[in-house]
Amino acid sequence: MARRQVVAAVAAALAAVALASGCGQAEEGGGTPAAAGKKDLTVGISTLGLSFPFPAAISKGIKAEAARLGVKVTEVDAQGKAEKQSSDVQDLAGQRPDGVLLLPVDSGVATGMADQLKNADIPTVAVASQVGDPKTRQLNDVYPGLAALVTQDEYGAGRKAGELAVKAVPKGGAIAVVEGAAGFAETQQRFRDFLAPAKQAGVNFNVVARQPGDWVPDKAQSACQNMLAAQPQIKLFYAESDDMGVGCAKAVKAANSDAVVIGVGGSKLGTDAVKAGELYGTVCYKPEDLGKRAMQVLHEQLTGTKKYNAQFVTYETPPITKDNVGDCQPQW
Numbered sequence: 001m002a003r004r005q006v007v008a009a010v011a012a013a014l015a016a017v018a019l020a021s022g023c024g025q026a027e028e029g030g031g032t033p034a035a036a037g038k039k040d041l042t043v044g045i046s047t048l049g050l051s052f053p054f055p056a057a058i059s060k061g062i063k064a065e066a067a068r069l070g071v072k073v074t075e076v077d078a079q080g081k082a083e084k085q086s087s088d089v090q091d092l093a094g095q096r097p098d099g100v101l102l103l104p105v106d107s108g109v110a111t112g113m114a115d116q117l118k119n120a121d122i123p124t125v126a127v128a129s130q131v132g133d134p135k136t137r138q139l140n141d142v143y144p145g146l147a148a149l150v151t152q153d154e155y156g157a158g159r160k161a162g163e164l165a166v167k168a169v170p171k172g173g174a175i176a177v178v179e180g181a182a183g184f185a186e187t188q189q190r191f192r193d194f195l196a197p198a199k200q201a202g203v204n205f206n207v208v209a210r211q212p213g214d215w216v217p218d219k220a221q222s223a224c225q226n227m228l229a230a231q232p233q234i235k236l237f238y239a240e241s242d243d244m245g246v247g248c249a250k251a252v253k254a255a256n257s258d259a260v261v262i263g264v265g266g267s268k269l270g271t272d273a274v275k276a277g278e279l280y281g282t283v284c285y286k287p288e289d290l291g292k293r294a295m296q297v298l299h300e301q302l303t304g305t306k307k308y309n310a311q312f313v314t315y316e317t318p319p320i321t322k323d324n325v326g327d328c329q330p331q332w
Helices: 002-029 053-069 082-094 110-119 154-168 185-192 196-201 217-230 242-254 268-275 287-303
Strands: 042-047 072-077 099-102 124-127 148-150 173-179 205-212 236-239 260-262 281-283 311-313 319-321
Touching: 042 053, 042 082, 042 287, 053 072, 053 287, 072 082, 082 099, 082 110, 099 110, 099 287, 110 124, 124 287, 148 287, 154 185, 154 196, 154 236, 154 260, 154 281, 154 319, 173 185, 173 217, 173 242, 205 217, 217 236, 217 242, 236 242, 242 260, 242 268, 268 281, 268 319
Parallel strands: 042 072, 042 099, 099 124, 124 148, 148 311, 173 205, 173 236, 236 260
Antiparallel strands: 281 319
16 A cells, blocks of 8 residues: 555656656747746946936836846946946946846937947847937937837927917917037937927017036026027026926026026926926926836846837826826925
8 A cells, every 4th residue: 555655656757757858848839939038137228327307217117117027136336427338338248237227328320339239139129229320210210220219208398398388378478498418319309399399389489598507406507597698588498307496496596587497307307396396397207116117127128028119118207287286296
């Protein structure tokens, strides 16, 4: 009797092993991508600069989602320098990560990095900024070789800022633009459709001045001081980021000007300024959500859950004023 039980147990164990092996072979033969069962995926992150609040928030979102998915990350910081980012990406490629998330410093220079990663057969997702010359390539015309571009609809955000401008200054007049830094695609993209709502409404906005604020409050404050000194009739400033908008608002207040300031970004600094009446409005960006989505897209590409080929991926960025500022929960 005991012998029968032992034989039966051994047979059951062998059957279980055979069944497990058979299931594994069936999965493999059934077309499941090799990467789908891969353990310990590693993703390289090349960020444009962790000292800047927006990309720092994107990085936070990327890492949170990577932790949830069990993905290891290796991050390098370009510190706002395109040449350093080129070197960083070269180093990352040499480490052979499973994929790369690229937050470009300079959209034009980034084409070489994207090509390098493609030639190394490393799937790459661009995040928050276009790869390619924004003067010749549309935002949703994703650079060949990238799995995807995950970003805001910068054209749409500019248009929404323009809608706010029409509400703020319905009779039109002289306006000025506080631009971002040279080399950033967003500097052009956020302005491209800004005047479209005014034109559609029959409101005449005359752009009398444009100066860079390099994305930071103090430089934007100086730029707005200079523009107001030269053009005191300015009715509205369009700052291409909230940080610059807050700096510009200080210049407007110091000059005793009635000019309205509109920003872009939905930062805590910006939404607080909207609540205080320093900014008329902004456009609500969500960088942590953006980082999480970028990580999801690359993970789907690496595991074969979903395949991307130069795909444009975006999300909603609503316009915000004092009336609905509670709808924008700042993520940076």
